[in-house]
Amino acid sequence: MNIQTTRPRTEAETGFLALFDRLDLPGDNKVKTARSEAIAALAIHGLPTRRVEAWHYTDLRTMMHKALEPASRPDKAQAEIAIGNRNWLDDFFMLPIVNGHYIPELVDEIPEELIISALCDGESAFIDGSLDADNAINILNTAFATDGLSMIVDEDCSPDLTIGIAHVYSEDQPAMTATRNNIVVCDGASARFSERFVGPDNIEYHSNAVTNLWLGLNSKARWVICQEEGDQATHLGQLNVTLGEGAELDIYVINTGSKLVRCEINVIVAGEGSHLNIRGVNLVGDKSHVDVTTVLKHNVANTTSSQIFRNVSTEQGTGVFQGQIQVAQIAQKTDAAMACNTLLLSDECSFSAKPELEIFADDVLCAHGATIADLDENHLFYLMARGIPERDARNLLVKAFLEEVLEDLDDEALSDILIHRIDRWLDARQ
Amino acid sequence: MLEIKNLHARIAEDDTEILRGLDLAVKPGEVAAIMGPNGSGKSTLAYILAGKQDYEITKGSIIYNGQNLLEMDTHERAAAGLFLAFQYPLEIPGVPTMTFLRTAINSQRKQRGEDELMTPDFLRFVKEKAAALKIDMAMLKRPLNVGFSGGEKKRAEILQMALLEPKLCVLDETDSGLDIDALKVVSEGVNALRSPDRSVIVITHYQRLLDYIVPDSVHVLSKGRIIKSGDKSLALELENKGYTDIIEDAA
Numbered sequence: 155m156n157i158q159t160t161r162p163r164t165e166a167e168t169g170f171l172a173l174f175d176r177l178d179l180p181g182d183n184k185v186k187t188a189r190s191e192a193i194a195a196l197a198i199h200g201l202p203t204r205r206v207e208a209w210h211y212t213d214l215r216t217m218m219h220k221a222l223e224p225a226s227r228p229d230k231a232q233a234e235i236a237i238g239n240r241n242w243l244d245d246f247f248m249l250p251i252v253n254g255h256y257i258p259e260l261v262d263e264i265p266e267e268l269i270i271s272a273l274c275d276g277e278s279a280f281i282d283g284s285l286d287a288d289n290a291i292n293i294l295n296t297a298f299a300t301d302g303l304s305m306i307v308d309e310d311c312s313p314d315l316t317i318g319i320a321h322v323y324s325e326d327q328p329a330m331t332a333t334r335n336n337i338v339v340c341d342g343a344s345a346r347f348s349e350r351f352v353g354p355d356n357i358e359y360h361s362n363a364v365t366n367l368w369l370g371l372n373s374k375a376r377w378v379i380c381q382e383e384g385d386q387a388t389h390l391g392q393l394n395v396t397l398g399e400g401a402e403l404d405i406y407v408i409n410t411g412s413k414l415v416r417c418e419i420n421v422i423v424a425g426e427g428s429h430l431n432i433r434g435v436n437l438v439g440d441k442s443h444v445d446v447t448t449v450l451k452h453n454v455a456n457t458t459s460s461q462i463f464r465n466v467s468t469e470q471g472t473g474v475f476q477g478q479i480q481v482a483q484i485a486q487k488t489d490a491a492m493a494c495n496t497l498l499l500s501d502e503c504s505f506s507a508k509p510e511l512e513i514f515a516d517d518v519l520c521a522h523g524a525t526i527a528d529l530d531e532n533h534l535f536y537l538m539a540r541g542i543p544e545r546d547a548r549n550l551l552v553k554a555f556l557e558e559v560l561e562d563l564d565d566e567a568l569s570d571i572l573i574h575r576i577d578r579w580l581d582a583r584q
Numbered sequence: 585m586l587e588i589k590n591l592h593a594r595i596a597e598d599d600t601e602i603l604r605g606l607d608l609a610v611k612p613g614e615v616a617a618i619m620g621p622n623g624s625g626k627s628t629l630a631y632i633l634a635g636k637q638d639y640e641i642t643k644g645s646i647i648y649n650g651q652n653l654l655e656m657d658t659h660e661r662a663a664a665g666l667f668l669a670f671q672y673p674l675e676i677p678g679v680p681t682m683t684f685l686r687t688a689i690n691s692q693r694k695q696r697g698e699d700e701l702m703t704p705d706f707l708r709f710v711k712e713k714a715a716a717l718k719i720d721m722a723m724l725k726r727p728l729n730v731g732f733s734g735g736e737k738k739r740a741e742i743l744q745m746a747l748l749e750p751k752l753c754v755l756d757e758t759d760s761g762l763d764i765d766a767l768k769v770v771s772e773g774v775n776a777l778r779s780p781d782r783s784v785i786v787i788t789h790y791q792r793l794l795d796y797i798v799p800d801s802v803h804v805l806s807k808g809r810i811i812k813s814g815d816k817s818l819a820l821e822l823e824n825k826g827y828t829d830i831i832e833d834a835a
Contacts, residue, residue, distance in 0.1 A: 531637075536674040537684070539634045540744065541662035541692035550687060554678025554727075 167200050169221025174297055177224065192296035195285035199293075208288040211474040211506045212445040217414055218388060222360050224300055225253035225329035233257040236324035246318035246348060253324060254331030254361075255301045267311040267343075273302035273334055282366070283394065291392045291418060295332050295364040302334035313344040313374070316568075321363060323353030323384070332362040341370035341398070347377045348568065351391075351411070353384040358413070362390045369401035371425070376404045378568065382575060383411040385440065392418040397457075399425030406563060407434040407446070408572055410579045415444040423450060423457045423485075433559040434463040435572075437579045438471035438503065445474035450490065452481045452518075458489040464559045466552055468499035468583060476508045477522070483514040492522040497529060497555060499548075549580050585752060585783045586610040591644035592808075593632055602628045604808035605644070610752070610801075613780040617794055617819060618787045620805035621827045626787045627671060629805070630756040633785075634668040635661050648752065662688075663695035665751030669741040669758050676728040681740070684728045685710060689747060713746040717773050735766035742773040753777065753784045759793040771796030791823040806831045 163171075174193045181189065201218055202209035228236060233252040237260060247265060250257045256272045264270055283292040303319065323331060339345050353359060361383055369375055383389050389412040397403060409415055421430055430450070438444045450459055459479070467473045475494045496505045507524040529551050537547035556576050563569045586609065593603040602625045610616045620626050632639050633646070635658035646653040653661060676684070690700040701709070714721060717739050729737050738758055745753055755774065759767055774784065774797050786797055794802075794816065802818040803810045806827070811834040812818065822830055 532674055533676050535634075535636055535658065536670065536676065537688075538658040539662055539668055539670075540684075540688035540748065541659050541695065542688055543659045543691060543695075544657075546687065546691060547659075550679055550684075551676070554676065558678045 161200065163200065164215055166218045166221050167196070167215075170196060170294070170297070173221050173223070177298075179298065179300065189297050192285055192293045195293050196297065199287035199290075202288060202290050206288050208447065208476070209290070211476070211508075212416055212443065214290055214416070217443065218360075220328075220358075222328050222330040224298065225323065225325050225331050225359070227255040227300075228252050228257070228324065230257070230259045232324070233260055236322045237320060246316045248318040248320055249303060251301070251303070251319065251321045251333055253322075253329070254333050256303055256333075265311075265315060267308045267315075268317070269306040269308070271304045273299070273304055273336070283364070291362060291390045291416065292364060294390065295334055295362050295392070298330065298332040298362070299334040299364070300332060303337070305335070305337045307337070307339045307343050307345045309340050309342040311339075311343045311345050313346060316346040316348055319347065319349045321349070321351045321361065323357075323359055323361060323387070325359065326354070326357065328358045328360075330360040330362070333364070335363075335365040337365065338368045339370055339373045339375050342372050343370065344374045345376075347375065348380070349378065350380045351383050351389060353387055353411075355385045357384055358386045358388070359384070360388045360390070364392045365394070367393065367395045368398070369396065369403055369428075370398045372400040373398065374402045376406070378572075379405070379407040379417070380572065380575065381407070381409045381411055381415065381417065385411065385413060385442075387412045388414040390416050392420070395419075395421040395430075397421065397423050397425055397428040397430060400427040401425055402429045404431045404562075405433070406560070406572070407432070408575060409434075409436045409444050409446065410575050412444070413440075413442050415442070415446075417444075417446045419446075419448040421448075421450050421459075423452045423459065424454060426454045426456045428457050430457075430459040431562070432459075432461040432463075433562065434461075435556050435559055435576065436463065436465040436473055436475070437576065438465065438467040438473040438505070439469045439579070439583060441470045443472045443474075445476070447474075447476040449478045450480065452479070452485040452488040452490060454482075455484060455486045455488070457485065459491070461492040462559050463494045464556050465494070465496040465505060466499060466556065467496060467503040467505045470500075470502045472503065473505040474508075475506070475524075476510070478510040478512070479520060479522070481511075481513040481515050481518050481520065485515045486517045488515060488518040488520070490518070490520045494524045495555070496524075496526045497552060498526060499528065499552070552580060553577070585612045585614070585649060586785075587647045589645050589647075591632075591646065592642045593628065593639045594642060596638055596640045601642075602639070602808055603632070606805070606809055608803060608810055610783045610785060612783055613778075614801060615778065615784045615786060615797065615799045617799035617802045617816075618785060618805050618810075619789065619791075619802060619819065619822055621831075622789075624805045625808045626805055627756055630668055630671075630754050630785075630787055633661075633666065633754055634658060659691065660695065662748070662750075663692045667745050667748055667750035667753045669738075669745060669753065669755045671756040671758075671760060673729050673737040673741050675730045675732075677730050679728045681724040681726060681728045682710070685724070685744065685747060688744070692748060709747065713743055716776065717743050717746070718769055719743055734761035735763065738762055738766065738770050739773070742770050746773060746777060751782055753782070755784065755786045757787055757789065759788055759790065767793065767796060791819045794819045804830055804834070806834070
């Protein structure tokens with residue numbers, strides 16, 4: 155006999171429902187309907203707990219304490235200041251999103267091969283994705299997204315152009331941002347994207363960002379996520395990708411910021427002959443909780459994917475990697491490889507790794523491996539025996555371990571930036 | 585240069601006693617060979633000199649240039665001029681050899697209060713020493729020792745030694761795994777470093793290496809003690825008679 159009892163709502167859950175009633179968020183009727191459906195889903199499911207399989211290691215219901223007011227849209231001058239001192243690469247074509255609002259006033263002339271509009275200006279097509287209990291990021295985003303980018307990259311786009319999407323939080327009070335980007339890379343196009351999240355330390359703001367990315371026939375793209383939010387931030391990110399026939403995508407993700415991170419990468423490998431690479435670095439320190447969850451669906455034959463994550467957990471950090479690979483029955487000749495290697499550097503830190511393979515085809519190569527270790531004492535001794543003090547020797551080995559995943563990145567300038575982020579994080583540890 | 589007195593040491597993990605009252609003195613400029621059968625404590629002695637944590641010193645002392653070596657950290661010993669050429673140099677993936685060399689040289693210079701070596705000077709220095717050891721610069725672009733052959737690893741050790749310019753070199757079975765040609769190159773590298781103010785301890789099983797690196801003194805290590813010392817002729821005697829006879833004679 156089962157008696158279903160409803161759990162009492164948390165402060166955050168109650169807050170979100172009340173907030174939704176009060177806010178008047180942009181969008182046409184279709185969008186408004188989608189928003190209502192999303193908030194209804196939240197009312198039913200609540201925030202996910204450990205009992206929701208996909209959130210087993212990250213109890214969002216316990217960890218997300220509050221619903222915050224949406225951050226306000228800055229004027230041009232405020233946005234300029236917020237963006238101004240963020241040293242990113244000079245030669246990026248930069249699209250600034252400040253406090254969850256796209257700021258077109260700060261955009262240089264848009265290259266001809268791009269069609270860009272603010273999400274709220276466009277058609278209502280931006281709302282999709284499931285509203286199931288395990289899709290809390292999309293539920294919250296659908297209900298509360300204030301803005302974002304709609305972008306179409308046409309076939310003339312040159313691979314020399316890097317499109318930077320700079321998410322900057324600049325309020326001095328805790329607030330919420332929710333943005334949604336829809337990006338289409340047309341058949342035969344090449345595009346490089348660099349997405350970066352930054353914000354101030356010591357402020358418990360919430361950042362929610364969903365990107366839907368479609369890669370057309372024989373298109374090529376690189377997507378970089380550099381998450382370096384403030385040290386008390388909650389970052390909920392979701393990248394949803396659909397790969398067309400012959401498409402190639404390289405994803406680089408580096409997490410160095412935030413108190414609480416859930417970073418989801420969902421890829422539908424939908425076109426034959428397509429290839430996906432994911433390389434990730436997760437730096438988990440202080441009392442932060444960093445969860446990276448990937449779901450790859452190989453739905454057609456003759457596709458390949460490769461994922462390598464390198465993680466360092468230290469102090470009282472808790473890290474999570476969940477990697478699911480689904481191979482459909484017709485997806486013969488799939489070649490999917492996944493590796494998750496972690497260094498645990500303190501007694502109080504932890505890391506959970508959960509590789510999951512669901513294979514219904516019978517002629518596939520699927521490899522997965524997870525290792526968790528401390529630094530090799532013999533390696534340390536060797537370096538110290540050459541005069542390198544222990545702390546430097548440790549950092550040298552940790553850097554080496556992490557930077558191996560960036561070796562395939564044939565972009566020295568970007569690689570230097572990411573390495574600099576790693577160095578800075580390491581230098582901040584004692 | 586080095587004075588070891590009545591050294592007793594055991595493996596920290598399981599209390600196995602390895603060194604049982606070892607005495608050894610090495611003068612500046614001296615090349616001392618330590619020979620002995622397997623398990624006599626040769627490598628343990630090398631590791632203890634370099635400062636490996638796996639051993640516990642229960643008795644005795646090691647004085648290095650007037651300093652109590654046992655109170656110094658591993659990296660401090662290196663900066664003070666002690667160099668251990670490893671029997672099995674470690675492969676360290678992800679650390680480019682050049683980065684490692686520069687970090688090591690500059691860490692030592694910093695500890696000694698000297699200016700760091702600037703990149704152009706460093707590169708010139710490495711090129712010059714590498715050429716003498718027939719080491720291709722391309723090899724040094726690879727991660728440290730990764731994919732190096734046995735001979736390349738040993739040559740890389742000697743290159744490190746040449747670059748770090750230590751005062752006391754400890755060569756732990758540097759001849760193991762080397763063919764004759766590589767042995768000659770490595771020996772020439774060591775001989776080039778011989779000088780009146782630099783001492784070398786050569787640890788080896790075989791007399792062969794000592795044909796190339798001719799020692800000033802030879803010491804036989806057995807069961808954790810030096811049981812016999814002599815000049816280079818002792819090495820030849822060992823080669824002819826084997827360890828068993830010498831050990832029995834000494835007992």
